Amino acid sequence: MRQETKCIQAGYNPGNGDPRMIPIIQSTTFKYDTSEDMGKLFDLEASGYFYSRLQNPTSDYVAAKICALEGGSAAMLTSSGQAANFFAVFNLAQAGDHVISSASIYGGTYNLFNVTMRKMGIDFTFVDPDCSEEELNEAFKPNTKCVFGETIANPALTVFDFEKFSKAAHDHGVPLIVDNTFATPVNCRPFEWGTDIVTHSTTKYMDGHDATVGGCIVDSGKFDWMAHKEKFPGLCTPDESYHGITYAEKFGQEGAYITKATAQLMRDFGAVQSPVNAYLLNLGLESLAVRMKRHCENALKLAEFLEANDKVSWVEYPGLPSNKYYERAKKYMPEGTCGVISFGVKGGRKAAEEFMKHLKVAIIATHVADAHSCVLHPASSTHRQLSDEELVAAGVAPDLVRFSCGIENIEDIIEDVSKALESI
Numbered sequence: 246m247r248q249e250t251k252c253i254q255a256g257y258n259p260g261n262g263d264p265r266m267i268p269i270i271q272s273t274t275f276k277y278d279t280s281e282d283m284g285k286l287f288d289l290e291a292s293g294y295f296y297s298r299l300q301n302p303t304s305d306y307v308a309a310k311i312c313a314l315e316g317g318s319a320a321m322l323t324s325s326g327q328a329a330n331f332f333a334v335f336n337l338a339q340a341g342d343h344v345i346s347s348a349s350i351y352g353g354t355y356n357l358f359n360v361t362m363r364k365m366g367i368d369f370t371f372v373d374p375d376c377s378e379e380e381l382n383e384a385f386k387p388n389t390k391c392v393f394g395e396t397i398a399n400p401a402l403t404v405f406d407f408e409k410f411s412k413a414a415h416d417h418g419v420p421l422i423v424d425n426t427f428a429t430p431v432n433c434r435p436f437e438w439g440t441d442i443v444t445h446s447t448t449k450y451m452d453g454h455d456a457t458v459g460g461c462i463v464d465s466g467k468f469d470w471m472a473h474k475e476k477f478p479g480l481c482t483p484d485e486s487y488h489g490i491t492y493a494e495k496f497g498q499e500g501a502y503i504t505k506a507t508a509q510l511m512r513d514f515g516a517v518q519s520p521v522n523a524y525l526l527n528l529g530l531e532s533l534a535v536r537m538k539r540h541c542e543n544a545l546k547l548a549e550f551l552e553a554n555d556k557v558s559w560v561e562y563p564g565l566p567s568n569k570y571y572e573r574a575k576k577y578m579p580e581g582t583c584g585v586i587s588f589g590v591k592g593g594r595k596a597a598e599e600f601m602k603h604l605k606v607a608i609i610a611t612h613v614a615d616a617h618s619c620v621l622h623p624a625s626s627t628h629r630q631l632s633d634e635e636l637v638a639a640g641v642a643p644d645l646v647r648f649s650c651g652i653e654n655i656e657d658i659i660e661d662v663s664k665a666l667e668s669i
């Protein structure tokens with residue numbers, strides 16, 4: 246099946262007389278005839294459901310669809326994108342370990358790594374995503390357990406150099422994890438470029454309608470854990486909390502990582518996606534391919550309009566030929582990138598605030614990547630406490646406007662932006 250078909254059909258195959266739509270199994274628990282039957286599940290000797298804090302059939306159908314879209318071997322849903330990135334890294338690294346991350350990532354992930362996970366004893370090195378191979382190789386330490394990046398960084402719109410990062414990770418015997426939220430598997434399949442594990446905030450384009458917060462982790466099944474046994478004791482030595490099973494032996498290269506994340510992290514942290522949220526996410530996934538095409542068409546037209554407007558000082562959009570990442574984006578995402586654009590308004594912070602006040606179609610919201618056009622001025626919202634000098638140091642220009650192009654009629658979006666620019 247091709248991506249458009251997988252969006253509709255993958256993950257759930259109804260049998261004779263079964264519901265056409267993924268059923269919402271709104272049940273905490275599942276019934277068994279004997280204690281022995283249930284005991285086998287607790288020992289991971291049989292597969293099946295026993296408690297929705299670990300696994301639920303509705304969520305698993307939806308995870309299977311995202312797994313098929315990414316071309317992976319196993320996947321799990323989480324309660325949010327934050328939970329997905331936390332689990333993805335914490336499934337491999339523990340206190341005393343080290344992780345390398347691109348410095349150009351979502352602010353929430355940066356804080357998770359740099360503040361909260363440091364408190365858990367995990368050390369991080371943040372590298373410039375456009376660093377040389379040499380600089381990247383120098384960041385590795387004997388206790389490095391994985392490398393992390395974002396396909397298209399939110400909000401910097403940096404396009405990730407998959408081959409450079411995957412080569413360095415593999416040369417050092419560790420997997421590459423990539424957050425593919427902004428591109429989605431419709432526009433980019435990181436596994437085709439050497440990535441080992443993919444994460445998503447399904448809150449963005451996958452849900453696509455401002456309806457549900459959620460996340461997902463997908464394993465490519467390609468990383469050979471047993472070949473680097475000494476680095477990954479959690480996967481390659483017996484787990485005493487499951488009667489001494491060794492994940493990489495019992496579930497193989499294709500199942501070990503997600504089984505461990507479910508059996509240990511979901512069991513202990515419980516960051517599950519509810520069956521109803523998973524059902525809503527699936528509705529979003531069914532139209533993902535159609536929507537992504539429209540988001541990209543609209544964003545390119547708006548970016549071209551902005552580039553030609555004399556009230557605009559600069560425009561960043563990887564789909565624009567003038568963009569620094571245009572060639573790289575064409576290579577990894579030939580069909581389009583995403584619907585998010587950032588640009589500067591002449592007149593700085595004040596002009597940017599004035600511009601946004603006059604928008605009618607695009608609403609002001611701390612959100613991106615969904616059907617409704619929305620806009621954010623970081624200097625007066627998320628980064629409000631910083632001075633102009635501090636903003637520049639943080640990579641957020643005082644005049645930066647982040648515009649998330651929805652799937653409305655592009656003429657309405659352009660008229661809206663045009664009138665608001667005129668009123669400055």
Ligand SMILES: *Cc1c(COP(=O)(O)O)cnc(C)c1O
Pocket residue numbers: 325326327328351353354395399424426427445446447448449458459460
């Ligand atoms: C929003 C976002 C997250 C966090 O996801 P939540 O669902 O809000 O927890 C992670 N990564 C990227 C790229 C995001 O845009």
